[in-house]
Amino acid sequence: MTVSNHDSVISTKDLGEELAKISLDLAKRDNASYAELRLVNTRSEAISVVNENPASEEASTIGVGIRVLYKDLGWGFADTDELEHDSIRETTKKALALARGASKLGIKVNRASEPVHVDKWATPVKKDPFRVPTETKYELLQDTTKRMKENDVVARRGQMTFDFIEKYFANSEGSKIFQTLSYAGVSAIVAAKGPTGVQRRSVQQNTGGGYELVDEMDLPGQALEITKDVLALTHAPTINEGKSDIILSGDQVALQVHESCGHPIELDRVLGYEANFAGRSFLQPDQLGKLQYGSEHVNIVMDATLDHGNGLGTFGYDDEGVKAQRKFAVKNGKFVGYLMSRETAPRVGESRSNGCMRAEYYKLPIIRMTNVSLEPGDWDYDDMIEDTRDGYLMVTNYGWSIDQKRYNFQFNTEKGYRIKNGSIGEMVRGPTYAGITPEFWNSCDAIANKKSWVLWGTPNCGKGQPGQTMITGHGASPSRFRNIRVFGAS
Amino acid sequence: MSQKMEHQPIPLRERAHEIFATAKSVAGKAEAEIILVSRIDEYLRFGNNELAQSQYSTSRNLSVRIASDKKQGRVTTGTLDKASIERTVEKALRQARDSPEDPDYLPMPGSQKYRSVNRYSEKTVEAPAELKAGYIRSAIDLAKKNHLLASGVLGTSVEQVMMLNTSGLEASYQGSGGYFSLTMDADNGNQTGYSLSTFGDIGELDPSKVSQTALERAKLNKNQAEIAPGKFDIVVDPYAWSEMLLFFAVSASTGYSPDLGMRQYKEGRSYLSGRLGEKILGDNVSIDDDVYHPSQAGPPFDGEGCQKSKVTLIENGVFQNVVSSRISQHRYGAASTGHELPLPNPLGELPTNLVIRGKGATKTPEELIGELDKGLLITRFWYVRETEPRTKTVTGMTRDGTFLVENGEIKRPVKNMRFNQSLLELFNKVDAVSEPVRNFSEFQQFRILQPGILARDFNFTSVSPF
Structure with a gap:
């Protein structure tokens, strides 16, 4: 209906x-x-x-x-x-x-x-x-x-x-x-x-x-x-600063994709049109098809079609009349595509926009994420936990911050658990992880399968001057990253 | 094109009374309140040395609150023909009928007296687009001459507000303002300089100063050295940190709800609950909420039309007051300060016009740099978010020019760094303060007057690759 x-x-x-x-x-x-x-x-x-x-x-x-x-x-x-x-x-x-x-x-x-x-x-x-x-x-x-x-x-x-x-x-x-x-x-x-x-x-x-x-x-x-x-x-311990393997819940992975992949693949940022506010991007056109953005397990799509799911980035056509499409931004870890408009696509040798211009009627359409999603991997979630000798499970975002070119990030989460010898143990408060985007995604060695994959929504993505707020979708499942800098929120 | 078009000055008062008459007739015995807002915005946005986006926007918005039997509903619409207004009021009536009783419901306030504020500048309203485009052309020409790319926005806004209710309240406001925000950069943002200026009257804007500041910073911010993170004494430019100061008044721990209101304080939702009377900041830091400050903006009344009072929140470091409203007066007996949000509002009161004052705040930002023996000059903080509410620890980045200062002189640029810093600690380690300026952030509607500061032991925790 x-x-x-x-x-x-x-x-x-x-x-x-x-x-x-x-x-x-x-x-x-x-x-x-x-x-x-x-x-x-x-x-x-x-x-x-x-x-x-x-x-x-x-x-x-x-x-x-x-x-x-x-x-x-x-x-x-x-x-x-x-x-x-x-x-x-x-x-x-x-x-x-x-x-x-x-x-x-x-x-x-x-x-x-x-x-x-x-x-x-x-x-x-x-x-x-x-x-x-x-x-x-x-x-x-x-x-x-x-x-x-x-x-x-x-x-x-x-x-x-x-x-x-x-x-x-x-x-x-x-x-x-x-x-x-x-x-x-x-x-x-x-x-x-x-x-x-x-x-x-x-x-x-x-x-x-x-x-x-x-x-x-x-x-x-x-x-x-x-x-x-x-x-x-309110009674849980915090965690000590150090390096650790971490497993992120699906909703946290979704925000990680939004901030560290979704934004840097916006071609208007790359071309300098957001330099005064949202910032630029570390993903340059000469790196297309060359940069190993993540490990071979990492596949990230830009998909506005209904086949991908009924998300906040799902529609029939964007706000300059381009039909919804599915394209890869990262394939087998390699950076392969941008979010583009009709005006910017030719600037990187592309013949067609991939349909991502969006705005409220009283705002000028700009390049926005559609559903930018991490494709599911082949790990059963329980097997991923069982396979982890020593690390932390971190669940649901509390705070997020990333530099204007989308390299240096820090996310803290609402709750976490110690993982020891394949079992989830003690609860910890405010577990935080930080890193540099390509290093982080290259440390990804396990992504949970379709059973754990959810198309999450981000209702408050800010960009543009005057400020525009947009809704975006991000499919993700729990994923594991090796040897990441961790610490407690306080 | 200017913003003084056929709509200007908008005969909002007459229109509001017409709408209110319709609303009253549909509302019957129920209480009714209308807020009519008219805006005209003009933005010239540029990037990559091109004028990329020119935007002219007009809007009118009617918000209707209906209350009956301690139940209330609010419906807003942008369509102002008689039939649409009638439908809007009918919807608000239905919504009020179907809502649960609000335990904090109070009858609408009657006629109020307001202290006048003068925030409407004909010069800003009449400024032609060609004048503003000329400012941008000059910035772009300067950038080109120096092999840099200019990007930014010059925006002006005119806002008119009329508020009426069935208890006899009538409040009105008109204001204008704008900002010029400019970045000059090169080498894919590896070399950047930033500058911002805000104004109520466009005659206050010195566009060449904005351009020169961005240029000078961009020219300096080249071949940055990487320095090890750690604690540094810092000078913060007054325009560098509005996003950071938002978190002094709002907490992520309760879903980005405000902290400095009476209801939040008494319910224990505020990170400062139970700490009134305590010295929480340094001796030389005071914070007011003062809509009447000549550099402030916005109407002198709150979301239900009550007059705003100036409230000293922090005096010489001591937490003295929170802002309140009629609901808090009814609940707790504390006098209302006129800081309610439009009702129904379950979040609590909000100070919307913060003024951060420092003792001896007569210095210029340049003089603050001159007083820094060894440390960093911050020209812009970026992407600030709360990580821990009790200590108000926030994280974020520097951008567009972070400079090493030695013996009061800028020595060299350094790569951008991430910080994790308690705001309470920061305000306990302020050594010197400059005059506050009106800041602007794309992220928030707060109007904060904030000074530049010289502070000790700011905690940087990692370095970006650029």
């Missing part, structure tokens, strides 16, 4: 077609070499309970983003939430004026070709979240936070979010694409105070789809487990 925009009295597709005709005709008349329009109609809901306090917010936005290229030399972008014809004309003129100005400081833009697409696409949804009563959602969250209530627990929080987006895209090349995209997010956090200070345990997942995620996550069931964990962590 798909979700419908129950409250909307207009057809986003029909309105999009009407407004696109006005805007694209005007852009053509004013000698734009390329123009595109996105009409985006979004409905969102966030419901949370913190301790005893409920909070909910629903939001709906609709607006148009218009991007034009003038004389193949300068881009202009303007947006508006006023959808009358005059306003669309005025917004198109603003984009054209900015493009003309930019063309005076621009360089020749050669865009990779893309077939014309006239199509529609929808995120598969099993259970429409906007048809689930608000009372039902609150009951589940209150049940979750009640189960966390224990002495020494200082903060209890449960939350669910749902987004439904209707997006109409048209460009001056003839593409006309209508998509409906649905996303869900569920999380619970518990914090407790004890002799070791404040400790935190959390569970979180964000995917494409609907309320089925809430059913699958069983927050009340997990609440008991993370509360038991957090109370134990």
Whole structure:
């Protein structure tokens, strides 16, 4: 099934077609070499309970983003939430004026070709979240936070979010694409105070789809487990600084992939367009096909197709009308591909973008991760633990930091366990690991198989100026890394 | 193009009253509050010595809160025709009806008196895109002349806010501002220099100073030496560390919720719970929340329309106060300081206008460098995250120019380093402070006035390859 925009009295597709005709005709008349329009109609809901306090917010936005290229030399972008014809004309003129100005400081833009697409696409949804009563959602969250209530627990929080987006895209090349995209997010956090200070345990997942995620996550069931964990962590020992083998939980591997692979393969960073904020990249074009980024076990894909899973990076088409694709970024450890736009692909000799331009309607699309995923390996998870003589298991991220070229990273996790002679032993608090990206991925000697592989979601990836937040997907399974620098968080 | 277009000045007051009349008629006996926000943003973004992205953005956002029988709901919309407003209020009514009772619910506040702030600059609003493009062209020309690549953004914003509720409250605000952020680099970012300037009035911006600072740092930051990590005395440029200071007021341990509010403090959620009256920072460090400071920005009222007060959080190192709200007043009897977020808000109060003051803060950043016998000058911290809440230990990197200083003079650039440092310890080891400046971070909406500092024993733990 798909979700419908129950409250909307207009057809986003029909309105999009009407407004696109006005805007694209005007852009053509004013000698734009390329123009595109996105009409985006979004409905969102966030419901949370913190301790005893409920909070909910629903939001709906609709607006148009218009991007034009003038004389193949300068881009202009303007947006508006006023959808009358005059306003669309005025917004198109603003984009054209900015493009003309930019063309005076621009360089020749050669865009990779893309077939014309006239199509529609929808995120598969099993259970429409906007048809689930608000009372039902609150009951589940209150049940979750009640189960966390224990002495020494200082903060209890449960939350669910749902987004439904209707997006109409048209460009001056003839593409006309209508998509409906649905996303869900569920999380619970518990914090407790004890002799070791404040400790935190959390569970979180964000995917494409609907309320089925809430059913699958069983927050009340997990609440008991993370509360038991957090109370134990307030008395758990830390770990000594040194070198150790480590096994990371799947959700932690997912964030490691996001930060140390997903960002450095963004070609706009490599070309210097993010140098002032998000930074550059250590992965240079002359290393394509040559650099041994990781060990032979490491395969990382950029995959926006539904075959990969219903993730935060799954869609039919990106925000410049390029069809979703699957490509390798790292194959058998070798660095082989970038995330590229139509404009940047030719700069590294590629004939086609791999479809990763994304933004809200009021932001200019930039290169963003789709689903950047570590492919599953062939290890059974239990065998991986059993095969580890001495090391640590580290579970669920607490904090993350990496330098602007994506070399030097440090991640601390919420909880860990000592592994001794193939068995999981004592719990430890705040286990932290750090390293240099290529050295780290080259130390990967075991990746758990498909049984342990999950397509995780990152709902808050920041990039761009003015700042843009994007949702990205990262498939991963627990993985082992040898001889890594470890220490305790404090 | 300027931001003074046919929308300017937006007749927001009349529009807000029209919307409010519609909202009241649909809400019936329920309490209703509306917040209407209108924004115009213009950004000229450049990279690789090209003007890569020019963006003009207009938006209007209506947020409606409905409360009835101690239950409340909030719905926002960007569509402001009468039918959409009616649907929005109906949705808020349904949401309030279907929500559980809020144990902290209070009737909406009535008419308030506000201290005026003047934050609307015609000059900023009227500044044509050509003027801003000219500043960027100069920066790019300077970079090209020196075989460097310029990248960055020059952005200006105009914001207007109107707030009304059925208890008779009416609050309004208009403000403008902007920032010019610039990096000059070469050799794939192995040689970089950074500079930032913020302004309320674009007339305050000295674009050539921004360009010259980025250029000088980039020219100096070449062939960096690798030095062993360890403890170093440091000078932090005032524009270098807004991301770091965010963590003084927010904790990851409770899901990035604020720390310096009364509710969090009393519930034990704050990392400073139980420590009021204790000396937690050095004698020469004081921190206020002061929306009225002439260099600050934003409205003088909080998320439910109550007037904000100036609150001294830390005075000469002693933790003296937390910010509060009507809910805290009701719960704990503490006077409200006007620091509520839009309701319903289960997270607690938030100081949004921090001002970090230092004793003797009359020095320039250059004078701080002059006082450093041996140590490092930090021009930009990057990717700061909390690792441990009790000591407020954070990790992060340096970027875009880290320099070894000896006998008060910059000697050579060094490779970027990672730090793991307790903020509480850092503020106990501050030797000298410069005048605070208004910072800006892409990551946060806090408005922090922060000084440059000279501090001892900053803990660097590893080195990057560049």
